[in-house]
Amino acid sequence: MRNTILLAFFICIFQITYAQSYFEGKVVYANTFKSKVPNVTGEQMGKMIGTRQEYYIKDGNYKTLTNGLSVSGQLYDNKLNRLYNKTPMSDTLYWFDPSMDGSPAVSFEIIKNKKNILGNMCDALIVKSAKSVTTYYYSAKYKLNASLYTKHHYGGWYYFLSKSGALPLMTVVDNNQFTMVSVAVGIESMRLKAEDFLVKPGTPVKRSK
Template sequence: MRLLILLLLLLLFTPAISFAQTFEGKISYANSYKSNSPQLKDEQLGLMMGTIQDYYIKGGDYKSIVNGSLVKMQLYRSAENRSYTLTGKSDLLYWEDYGKNKDVATKFDIERGKETIMGVICDVLIVYTPKSKTFYYYSNKYGVNPGLFKQHAYGNWYYIISKTKALPLKIVYEDKQFTLTSIAVNISPMKLEAKLFEVPDKSKIVPATW
């Protein structure tokens, strides 16, 4: 009888344990844009900022590869709390201190079971700042450990994941210039090599001036 009870408990709690695990792997997003400026077309925004984004994450490090003409790659290393960005202008890597944030969140709302994305029911976190409003659709199926990003103030990232404890499957960002919609189209859990998150050429690092 004791063995039977133990097996039943394992069956009941195993799904909850697996859903709470930290996601490691790759998420591909499809990005689309709606311009709020008559001087800038939606298609131009797509060409500049990219319509496909491959996002890799391992522990507290992440890397994005984008097909835009402005930004090609962004690498975040948690040990340094720095981001390294490769633009379309040169092969230089521009670093930024991610302990700084110029658009601090002022409030948030959470709505449960708001949308189904890739067959997964998602809650939505709505974050308000003085300059923008952003919707983050998420599920604990793709968990992340907020403690790994405590110093990541840039983009309100720690503020966001301290509430969701999960990676977004959809983001809708709105400001005066444009609206960005980013939706996950493929999710691939996998073990990633640590070298994927190494700075490719330290001799080409310069401070970002934007």
């Protein structure tokens, strides 16, 4: 009987430890832009794309809420491997398959202990593609399960996670159109509901052309 109780105890401890090993919760990012496009300012880009982003993640699913005029939110469904976009002007969700990356990585470099963000010393992952250079700053404190995103290649997401295994606390994207800096200004671990990452019944859904 004693051995049975001890075994149950250790199984319980293992399950709790495993459940807490990956980050689940909310991150708030502040975004700034420097435009490289003639007659378009960084401020205008910020208004269109969004200067504030609330990011929620749980069990391979995530969703974002932004104050942008072009896209007000995104939802990633891990099981269906669909990425939904929502605009402020419509209730319709437009989805696409994120299996393809339009600008795949050609090289990467990791620099240890590069930057302190919200009290966390972060490593930097520098990813180069034919079209851009993206630098991610991340801390192992906020681990993510990369195996849940093996089909999410859009934006280099799986590539980043396969190298870092953690949530980005800061991302710097430099391409021909702009330089964007997205930095975490708040992060909170919390238990989220699975239904928060589902498309609500009755919501119009269309595939992006």
